[in-house]
Amino acid sequence: MRTERLVRRAYRLRSWVLCRLGRHLWARRRNPEVGGRGALYEDCRRCGTVRMGWGDRGPGPLG
């Protein structure tokens, strides 16, 4: 339907705006090829931007 396509387009546009404003949808991930705290990182589910270094705040629950 045309309406459904419009809604989907509006959703993508809003997601793009949120990412442009820095409000990413972060998802925590672990790189299996890297050990220790360096293996932890986050990437945005919407645009795929990767954020590193948040684990430097100190030892977290994952060690």
Ligand SMILES: [Zn+2]
């Ligand atoms: Zn994003």
